[in-house]
Amino acid sequence: MAESIWKTSEIAATGPLAGVRVLDMSSVVMGPLATLMLADMGADVIKVENRGGSHSGDMMRYAGSSPTGDLGPIFMALNRNKKAVTIDGRDELGKAQLETLLKDADVFFHNVRMAGMARLGLDYESVKAINPGIIYIHCCGYGAEGPYAKRQAYDDLVQAASGWADLYAKRSGGDPSYTPSLVADKTVGLFATTATLAALVHKERTGHGQFVSVPMFECFTFFNMVENLYGQTFPGDGKFGYTRSMNPRRRPYPTKDGFIAIVPYVDRQWERFFEIGGRPGVFQDPRFSTYEERTRHTGDLYAIIEEVAATKTTDEWVELLDKEDIPAMRFNRIEDVPSDPHLAATGFFMDAHAPHIGDYRTLRHPIAFAGSPVNQRLAPQCVGAQNHELPGAAND
Structure with a gap:
């Protein structure tokens, strides 16, 4: 048998x-x-x-x-x-x-x-x-x-x-x-x-x-330590914890009617995001003009994103950011996930x-x-x- x-x-x-x-x-x-x-x-x-x-x-x-x-x-x-x-x-x-x-x-x-x-x-x-x-x-x-x-x-x-x-x-x-x-x-x-x-x-x-x-x-x-060994990777007194992911403002941002996740990544996306959001001068700030500086000043950057996100509805942001190829996703409550249109389309x-x-x-x-x-x-x-x-x- x-x-x-x-x-x-x-x-x-x-x-x-x-x-x-x-x-x-x-x-x-x-x-x-x-x-x-x-x-x-x-x-x-x-x-x-x-x-x-x-x-x-x-x-x-x-x-x-x-x-x-x-x-x-x-x-x-x-x-x-x-x-x-x-x-x-x-x-x-x-x-x-x-x-x-x-x-x-x-x-x-x-x-x-x-x-x-x-x-x-x-x-x-x-x-x-x-x-x-x-x-x-x-x-x-x-x-x-x-x-x-x-x-x-x-x-x-x-x-x-x-x-x-x-x-x-x-x-x-x-x-x-x-x-x-x-x-x-x-x-x-x-x-x-x-x-x-x-x-x-x-x-x-x-x-x-x-x-x-x-x-x-x-x-x-x-x-856990892949990113969070971080400042302790080399000799010195660096801190544990990747600054970007550890920041308390790293979360879905409130919009006029809900929440949205927004993650501009490369320089072009950051510059265009701030232009769309009515803050065209932000990207010229030395704190945010390079990847290295943005990493050092993550908290300040996320605070500005939060201010900008609150100026439009979630649907408005999704439409605008998709057109500009800036990474963003609508926030789903766990109850919403089964009806997400992408997951529904893929079965x-x-x-x-x-x-x-x-x-x-x-x-x-x-x-x-x-x-x-x-x-x-x-x-x-x-x-x-x-x-x-x-x-x-x-x-x-």
Whole structure:
């Protein structure tokens, strides 16, 4: 039965990873986002969840209400194109099922602390003994070499420890704050996708699998510090934080009837923006006449933009700035995003139906592959939906 369960659905995968097999023991957000990307791109992904209790499986199944009780809205967004099985890795049948699935997998992916996986006999060396060519992706909280190695990591903890939450304090002069989004989980999930793809390329070239560690703290700190190491990049007493993005006036600007985002970038755009806004002399001010000086005086510049933005309606600005090829976007409330005309034209929000769910809304995969387009083959599955396909199942 192992061969049948690796076949993702009756609809053939068309994406660039068609034929790649991923055994996925990740849960919540970070790992499932990574394997969603792989699944959308054509990989056959089997999601393995814990068995037992009234709430079997990934805890994110139960975050938010759903028609089935086990397909919550966040789980729905992260787990299409994956088969769902429940296995108890502590009993003999479960161990045998995992071993059979691992033998045929290209990638073994999880975000469980390594001590727990070792107790199940699923540490790297044990899995490598089953499948010498396996790519073993471990999404961990912290790198194994540091003193935090055995600690748990969650989005809030990593936002706090990475300096991310401090950006809000530095910008406002008030208290630190978390971003109202699972930004660390999602960012590191994309790091894990990239790591998996790179390991697949390495295996294609060399024939060798490998162990890959994706530490959440280090990945998100890297993400944060790309621009915010800033003044500390070279010796001296420079400050952390990119001056433009740290400025408290960096925000959508109020117009006569709403808000708009305006980002003139090159000299020509700045000069023309101030002319349109009735302030033709601003660009000649030495504080704003070059990119370097504008960066040093970002706060003053944003204050003037705010004054100018308030002189017209949002529609007037959009029309004028589009004609002049000056970057600008209408501000959307989150409630407005599904009706955004561009997203509507591209079919980004998709209405779908599955017999076990009913009607639901999902998101189109955002990347377009001309030669190997992605497709949606399988709706998110209920707990253990494919258990009958497992090797050794009662109906074998």
